[in-house]
Amino acid sequence: MPNSATAGGFLLVLAIVLPVCGVLLSLVLGGRHAERIALILMPAGLAIALAIAGAVWSTHNVLQYSVGNWSPPLGVAFRADGLSTAMMVTTAVLICGIGLFARGQFPSPQQSELRAPLVFWTLMPAVWGALNAVFIGGDLFNLYVALELLTFAAVPLVSLDGRAETLAAALRYLLFALFGSILYLLGAVLLYGAYGTLDIVLLSGHIQAEPIAWAAISLMTTGLLAKAALYPFHLWLPPAHAGAPAPASAILSGLVVKAPFFLVIRLWFDIMPRMPQPAAAQVLGILGAAAILVGSVVALRQVRLKLLIAYSTVAQIGYLFLMFPLAIKPEMGHPWNTTAWTGGVLQAISHAFAKAAMFMSAGLIAEALGHDRIAELSGIGRALPITVFAFALGGVSLMGLPPSGGFVAKAMLLTAAVAEGQWWWAVVVLVGGLLAGGYVFLVLARALADSNEPLTLFATVSRRRQAVVVAVALCAVLLGFVPLHPSEFLQIGRPGIAVGGIR
Amino acid sequence: MSDATLYGLCGAVLVGLGLFGLIVNPLPLRKILAFNLIGGGVFLLFGVVARRGAAAGLGGDPIPHALIITGIVVAFAATALAIALLLRLFRETGRATLGSDG
Amino acid sequence: MAFDIGLAVLVLGVAVWTLAARDTFAAVIGFVTYGLLLALVWVRLAAPDVALTEAAIGSGVTGGLLLGASSRLRRAEIQAASEKPGATLRIAAVVLCALVSAGLAAIVLLLPEPAPTLAPEAAANLAATGLGNPVTAVLMAYRAIDTLLETVVLLLALVGIWSLAPDGVWGGFPGRRHQADAEGVLTFVAQLLVPIGILVGIYIFWVGSVAPGGEFQGATILAAMWILAMMAGLVDAPPVSRRWLRLLLIAGPAVFFAIGLAGFAIAGAFLAYPVDYAKLLIVTIEIPVTLSIAATLALLVAGPPERAPK
Numbered sequence A: 001m002p003n004s005a006t007a008g009g010f011l012l013v014l015a016i017v018l019p020v021c022g023v024l025l026s027l028v029l030g031g032r033h034a035e036r037i038a039l040i041l042m043p044a045g046l047a048i049a050l051a052i053a054g055a056v057w058s059t060h061n062v063l064q065y066s067v068g069n070w071s072p073p074l075g076v077a078f079r080a081d082g083l084s085t086a087m088m089v090t091t092a093v094l095i096c097g098i099g100l101f102a103r104g105q106f107p108s109p110q111q112s113e114l115r116a117p118l119v120f121w122t123l124m125p126a127v128w129g130a131l132n133a134v135f136i137g138g139d140l141f142n143l144y145v146a147l148e149l150l151t152f153a154a155v156p157l158v159s160l161d162g163r164a165e166t167l168a169a170a171l172r173y174l175l176f177a178l179f180g181s182i183l184y185l186l187g188a189v190l191l192y193g194a195y196g197t198l199d200i201v202l203l204s205g206h207i208q209a210e211p212i213a214w215a216a217i218s219l220m221t222t223g224l225l226a227k228a229a230l231y232p233f234h235l236w237l238p239p240a241h242a243g244a245p246a247p248a249s250a251i252l253s254g255l256v257v258k259a260p261f262f263l264v265i266r267l268w269f270d271i272m273p274r275m276p277q278p279a280a281a282q283v284l285g286i287l288g289a290a291a292i293l294v295g296s297v298v299a300l301r302q303v304r305l306k307l308l309i310a311y312s313t314v315a316q317i318g319y320l321f322l323m324f325p326l327a328i329k330p331e332m333g334h335p336w337n338t339t340a341w342t343g344g345v346l347q348a349i350s351h352a353f354a355k356a357a358m359f360m361s362a363g364l365i366a367e368a369l370g371h372d373r374i375a376e377l378s379g380i381g382r383a384l385p386i387t388v389f390a391f392a393l394g395g396v397s398l399m400g401l402p403p404s405g406g407f408v409a410k411a412m413l414l415t416a417a418v419a420e421g422q423w424w425w426a427v428v429v430l431v432g433g434l435l436a437g438g439y440v441f442l443v444l445a446r447a448l449a450d451s452n453e454p455l456t457l458f459a460t461v462s463r464r465r466q467a468v469v470v471a472v473a474l475c476a477v478l479l480g481f482v483p484l485h486p487s488e489f490l491q492i493g494r495p496g497i498a499v500g501g502i503r
Numbered sequence B: 001m002s003d004a005t006l007y008g009l010c011g012a013v014l015v016g017l018g019l020f021g022l023i024v025n026p027l028p029l030r031k032i033l034a035f036n037l038i039g040g041g042v043f044l045l046f047g048v049v050a051r052r053g054a055a056a057g058l059g060g061d062p063i064p065h066a067l068i069i070t071g072i073v074v075a076f077a078a079t080a081l082a083i084a085l086l087l088r089l090f091r092e093t094g095r096a097t098l099g100s101d102g
Numbered sequence C: 001m002a003f004d005i006g007l008a009v010l011v012l013g014v015a016v017w018t019l020a021a022r023d024t025f026a027a028v029i030g031f032v033t034y035g036l037l038l039a040l041v042w043v044r045l046a047a048p049d050v051a052l053t054e055a056a057i058g059s060g061v062t063g064g065l066l067l068g069a070s071s072r073l074r075r076a077e078i079q080a081a082s083e084k085p086g087a088t089l090r091i092a093a094v095v096l097c098a099l100v101s102a103g104l105a106a107i108v109l110l111l112p113e114p115a116p117t118l119a120p121e122a123a124a125n126l127a128a129t130g131l132g133n134p135v136t137a138v139l140m141a142y143r144a145i146d147t148l149l150e151t152v153v154l155l156l157a158l159v160g161i162w163s164l165a166p167d168g169v170w171g172g173f174p175g176r177r178h179q180a181d182a183e184g185v186l187t188f189v190a191q192l193l194v195p196i197g198i199l200v201g202i203y204i205f206w207v208g209s210v211a212p213g214g215e216f217q218g219a220t221i222l223a224a225m226w227i228l229a230m231m232a233g234l235v236d237a238p239p240v241s242r243r244w245l246r247l248l249l250i251a252g253p254a255v256f257f258a259i260g261l262a263g264f265a266i267a268g269a270f271l272a273y274p275v276d277y278a279k280l281l282i283v284t285i286e287i288p289v290t291l292s293i294a295a296t297l298a299l300l301v302a303g304p305p306e307r308a309p310k
Helices: A010-028 A031-059 A084-104 A115-136 A140-158 A164-195 A201-206 A211-228 A238-244 A246-256 A258-271 A280-302 A303-328 A341-370 A385-401 A407-420 A425-446 A463-481 B003-023 B028-052 B062-093 C002-020 C022-046 C048-080 C089-109 C119-124 C134-142 C146-163 C183-208 C216-230 C243-266 C275-302
Strands: A063-066 A076-082 C306-309
Touching: A010 A031, A010 A063, A010 A076, A010 A115, A010 C243, A031 A063, A031 A084, A031 A115, A031 A341, A031 C022, A063 A115, A063 B028, A076 A084, A076 A115, A076 A140, A076 A201, A084 A201, A084 A246, A084 A258, A084 A463, A084 C022, A115 A140, A115 A258, A115 C048, A115 C146, A115 C183, A140 A164, A140 A258, A140 B062, A140 C048, A140 C119, A140 C146, A164 A201, A164 A211, A164 A238, A164 A280, A164 B003, A164 B028, A201 A258, A201 A385, A201 C306, A211 A280, A211 C089, A238 A246, A238 C216, A238 C243, A246 A341, A246 C146, A258 A303, A258 A341, A280 A425, A280 C048, A280 C119, A303 A341, A303 A407, A303 A425, A303 C183, A341 A407, A341 A463, A341 C183, A385 A425, A385 A463, A463 C022, A463 C134, B003 C022, B003 C089, B028 B062, B028 C022, B028 C089, B062 C002, B062 C048, B062 C119, B062 C134, B062 C275, C022 C048, C022 C089, C022 C275, C048 C275, C134 C275, C146 C243, C146 C275, C183 C275, C216 C275
Parallel strands: none
Antiparallel strands: A063 A076
């Protein structure tokens, strides 16, 4: 296993360095410039993500970098495989969209520095850099630092408006996140104590089926589940994601919450591939199913639009964890070349776009109406048709209707469930889709209804921002044109590549 | 039993104690204290791993030592942020609790 | 060995007291004591660098922060004291935590013998870094990326704390204005201690390249001196919108990134150092990093802006 850098590996360094240096520059130049710096970073970061994707696709191999020329186990390595790259490109595209949307949300004044714009435009690139660090990190402690970076960048976004309820939500989010981090760190400590390294590739070679490894992986997984708000650790998410300003909610629900899920994949499929755990994977699946059912049912009962969307996130995260019992197949020996693997990753990506679009459109609606109570949304369909259309497109992906990325993802999970004889997950997916249809139509029915009195709009919503929201929603729809079989790109870097899968 | 193993057991108990304090105590400030207790236990376990790795003339494996130092600094930053949130919440509401705690 | 047993029992006893104390103030005092005892444990575990860090940051600065918070929250906590959880939750928690501790204890006893270690590799590569302290070599050379990201983590925590300022006082002075009392003990002690402390901090930072110490420990002492000076009223906290303050805060990470990126050209990789200049580059990074971390730590304790800028 070569540990030296591959050509183009420096791009991995840039993926982290560029956004973080943007943060430093924003802080020193002050509020007026922070927005401009972020807007310059967005195309640059997107270019880097696409370049990494191009390099990985053209060489069909993992992109690697040993920082400081120190190879693991002494040093730290960055590694970008197909999965990392897909997540990085998703992050880059989505953050560009959210950044363009947020230009109208936090206008930076010319004369002085205001709190909210500076904090938002400084923390958004920080979240981006932290996400990239999570996606390419090859060392468990480096990933711990990246997770802390992500937490500290995300938590203040929740309490940006300074109200008591968002402050409480931010504190609860922080406490859950810290709980998750300390469990993760404890697991990493045990792995180092047993095998003398924290590098993921080296660990996969050393790890044995012994109690210390089980304990370590269990602790780390539990910590990451708390960070990912999987049932029963989901209570912190709805108030936090609903209380944040709309672009921040989009980042939190779309991207930040996917990072711990990504790390659970790394733990289970990269460190432990030789010791698959079908029983433990069933537990993850059960928690995922509970998340889908509980999240969807509670979403149906919400009074406020943003809380409904946040509970929908709790449900959709459950789908992600259905991937584990379906993609671990000990008899085949190679868990990843299955439909379920592609389905799970596609669910993460399409949910990111769909949920971001829904939160952003909810934000525009709230700006226009001055509130986000679902019962009083009548007439907004006429006033902001483009916005409601974007919301509907996002909902289509959430429900799993064609054409949309959500449909492809859920279809793959269904196919995998049926083909493997684990039909109970298929039932869960179908019920979840019905419930999602329920809460999406709840909102759309209200929004498209005619209002009795003429609607007084508090603020005019710019066409540009509405167009950005539709564009983001369309990304979720465009993913629906991905072919309905396991993706070759996502398998890059997985041992034993086989693209057959299930038809 | 070597002294490293002894402190390892001490660290294990500290993690359990801190976890208990985290679950049981309703006040956020006491939860933050409990977090720091758990953190101390985890770092102690790491330090025991380092001590057992003493070799090449060094008293302990320097990698865990460096990571513990990083961890202590990060834990302090987390405590500072949590306390700032708590104090601001107190200024807004006059209460020092989270309402329904996690 | 008897000493170690006694120390371990003492640590656990103080930890229990910290959890069980009714008054938060007493709990915080217990926590500071716990931190100092832990520092002693680190010395017994042959980890002097960690001992310094634990004493300075883990119990010193954290303790100061917690004391300040507990005094502000005292009234509200007395009102909330009746919200204790029921007996079933307590019993379930006891069982769960006992299982966790037992499990971890079993794992400690099951750790492999001989223990896998990276000490030989770390020692072997020490010469290439020009350093004498292997822990500093790990922090600044082998795993410099972790240290670099950690400085950014600290900075983000500070931005997060500043974001909690009410809109009207954004950019203003953190914390309350402490008046210097010319007759007071605190002012006298501060006037005496701060210059000495600054020298000690610089020394501990400087000596860290060859002996226990280093940038984090030195920076903490410098930060503590600044905090002391602010609390005694000798200086006021600077308004957070000041350009020089912002430059001071980012100087460390910025120089770290700059030299890291220069490593592409001069040593072939990000954060690589050419062997002849390794120590020089490392020290060049460490000086601004120490100053930035000192400022960041002090401002993390000072809190969000509370007084409007002029």
